Amino acid sequence: MADYGHELLFGTFLTPAADQAERVVALARLTDQAGLDLVTVQDHPYQARFLDTWTLLSVIAAVTSAVRVSPNVANLPLRPPAVLARSVATLDILSGGRVELGLGAGAFWDGIAALGGPRLTAAQGVDALEEGIEVIRAVWAAGGGAVRVDGHHHRVRGAHPGPAPAHDVGIWLGAYKKRMLGMAGRLADGWLPSHAYAGLDALPAMNAIIDEAALGAGRSPADVRRLYNIAGSFTGSGRDFLRGPANVWAEQLAELTLEQGMSAYILASDDPDDIRRFAAEVVPAVRELVEAERAGASTPAAAEPPRTAGEGTRAEPAASPAVVPPARTGDRHPALGVTPTPDDGIRLSDVRMWDENARPTGPAPDPARTYTPRERASGQHLIDVHDHLRQELAEVRRLVEEVTTGAMDPGVARSHINTMTMRQNNWTLGVYCESYCRVVTTHHTIEDRALFPRLRREDPRLTPVVDRLEEEHHAIHEVLEGIDRALVAFVAEPDGHKDLRAAVDLLTDTLLSHLSYEERELVEPLARLGLD
Structure with a gap:
C-alpha cells in the first residue's frame, strides 16, 4: 500500500451530550481556534441523551470561521436522502462551503425502528445506502432535470434538484464490510472508519478492496480519501498505538499516511487539553514528517514562509498607532x-x-x-x-x-x-x-x-x-x-x-x-x- 498524496486533515470527534450543550459548542470553537480542519459529531437520533446532530452542526458552523463540519456519520435510515441533501447544501451555502457529509447505512435497528424508521437487514441497509447516494447527488445537481430514482428503499419521482452546495461536498462512507468497502471505492469521495472497528492490522486488506473497486469503476484509488477516527492517551511508553508522548503519535500517524494512505485524523476526545496538545504538538509534527518524506528525505524541505507578526491579529485602530x-x-x-x-x-x-x-x-x-x-x-x-x-x-x-x-x-x-x-x-x-x-x-x-x-x-x-x-x-x-x-x-x-x-x-x-x-x-x- 502507498501514500495517495492527499492533503493532510486533522479534526475532532465530539460527543453531542445534551446535558453539556455549551461545553460541546465550546470544544468546537476550540477546534477552530486551534487551527484544526474538522469538527465532526456522531449521529444517533434514537439516543435521548444526545443533541440532534444536524441542529448542532448548524450552530457550530455559525460560531466558527474556518473549520469544516460533518456528521460522523449521518444515519441515513432516519434522514431521508432528498431532505438530507438539501440540509447539507443549505448549511454549506450558509457556512461558505464548510460542510462535508459522513454517511452510514445505519445500525442499532431497534432504536431506528422505535423512531419510526425502517427495520432493515445489513444487506438491505447497504442497498438503501447506494440508492440514497444516487438521490443525494441528483438533488445537488441544480440546473439538471427532475430527480427520478426508483429504488426499492428510496423513491424520488420528479423532484426539482437544488440548491447546489457552495462547494463539491465530499461523501465519506463509514464502511467495514466488503460490500460497503466496494461501494466506497465505486461511489464515495472518502472512507471514514474508526480505529476501534478497523484496527491497524485490518487497514491493508480494507484499502485493497476499496482500490480494486475504484479501478473496476474506472476511477483511481486516489479518488477516495482515507480518513480515520482515532483515540489515545499522551501517557504511556509509546509501544502501543497512540499511547505515549506527542512525538510518538506524530511518528505513528505519519507512518500510517506514508504506508497505508490515511490522510485525515479525527481525534475522538472531549478533553480540551487533549485537543490543544493534538493541535499544537502532534499536527505540526505529522505535517513536517510527511512533507519531508514526500519531498525526498535527502532534500531538506523548504521552510513554510512564516506569517507576519500582525497577520490576522491587528485591527485598524481609530488613531494612528x-x-x-x-x-x-x-x-x-x-x-x-x-x-x-x-x-x-x-x-x-x-x-x-x-x-x-x-x-x-x-x-x-x-x-x-x-x-x-x-x-x-x-x-x-x-x-x-x-x-x-x-x-x-x-x-x-x-x-x-x-x-x-x-x-x-x-x-x-x-x-x-x-x-x-x-x-x-x-x-x-x-x-x-x-x-x-x-x-x-x-x-x-x-x-x-x-x-x-x-x-x-x-x-x-x-x-x-x-x-x-x-x-x-x-x-x-x-x-x-x-x-x-x-x-x-x-x-x-x-x-x-x-x-x-x-x-x-x-x-x-x-x-x-x-x-x-x-x-x-x-x-x-x-x-x-x-x-x-
Whole structure:
C-alpha cells in the first residue's frame, strides 16, 4: 500500500451530550481556534441523551470561521436522502462551503425502528445506502432535470434538484464490510472508519478492496480519501498505538499516511487539553514528517514562509498607532532556513510593559553550521505554535469587539477566552515551552522538566535571554488578568468599552512583541540543542 498524496486533515470527534450543550459548542470553537480542519459529531437520533446532530452542526458552523463540519456519520435510515441533501447544501451555502457529509447505512435497528424508521437487514441497509447516494447527488445537481430514482428503499419521482452546495461536498462512507468497502471505492469521495472497528492490522486488506473497486469503476484509488477516527492517551511508553508522548503519535500517524494512505485524523476526545496538545504538538509534527518524506528525505524541505507578526491579529485602530523601532531586526539564522516572525514595530497602546531596548541577546549562530531537516523542523515548530497564539489573539480581538458593540454578553466572551491556549497557559511559571513546545525536541521527552532550565544548563550563554523571557511571561499573565477585569467592569461602567479596548490593545502589543523576541532568540538554539 502507498501514500495517495492527499492533503493532510486533522479534526475532532465530539460527543453531542445534551446535558453539556455549551461545553460541546465550546470544544468546537476550540477546534477552530486551534487551527484544526474538522469538527465532526456522531449521529444517533434514537439516543435521548444526545443533541440532534444536524441542529448542532448548524450552530457550530455559525460560531466558527474556518473549520469544516460533518456528521460522523449521518444515519441515513432516519434522514431521508432528498431532505438530507438539501440540509447539507443549505448549511454549506450558509457556512461558505464548510460542510462535508459522513454517511452510514445505519445500525442499532431497534432504536431506528422505535423512531419510526425502517427495520432493515445489513444487506438491505447497504442497498438503501447506494440508492440514497444516487438521490443525494441528483438533488445537488441544480440546473439538471427532475430527480427520478426508483429504488426499492428510496423513491424520488420528479423532484426539482437544488440548491447546489457552495462547494463539491465530499461523501465519506463509514464502511467495514466488503460490500460497503466496494461501494466506497465505486461511489464515495472518502472512507471514514474508526480505529476501534478497523484496527491497524485490518487497514491493508480494507484499502485493497476499496482500490480494486475504484479501478473496476474506472476511477483511481486516489479518488477516495482515507480518513480515520482515532483515540489515545499522551501517557504511556509509546509501544502501543497512540499511547505515549506527542512525538510518538506524530511518528505513528505519519507512518500510517506514508504506508497505508490515511490522510485525515479525527481525534475522538472531549478533553480540551487533549485537543490543544493534538493541535499544537502532534499536527505540526505529522505535517513536517510527511512533507519531508514526500519531498525526498535527502532534500531538506523548504521552510513554510512564516506569517507576519500582525497577520490576522491587528485591527485598524481609530488613531494612528505608535511605531516603535524594534531593538533588533533581520533574520539572524539564514543558514537554518527558518525565519523568525519579525516584530513590525506597531504599537496600539501608550502603555509599555517592558523596555524592549534592554532585552539581552543570545550567542550569534555559527554561520558555518549546517542543520538537518529534523533540526530545521525543531526551529519551525516554535513558530508554528506561536502562530496558533497569534490566531487566538485575533479571536480575542473579535470577541471584545462583539462585546463592545453589544453583540455578545461579556460573560460569554470570558468563557470563550478562558478555553484558549493562551489563557490556560501557566505564564507565571515561565513554562510556556514546556507545555506547548514539546514537539520541538522530537527525540527527548520533557514531560517532567521545563525547557528553560534545560536551555540554561546546555548553553549558559542563553541564561540572560531565558531570564528575560520568564520576566515577560509574568507581565503577559498580568495583561491577561487585566482583560478579564475589564470584561467584568464593562457590565457596570458606562464608559467601560474604552478600558476594555485599551486592555486588548495592550495584550496585542505585549504578546506579539514577546513572541517575536522569543523566536528571534530561541529558534536556532532549539534546533542546535533540542535533538540528539
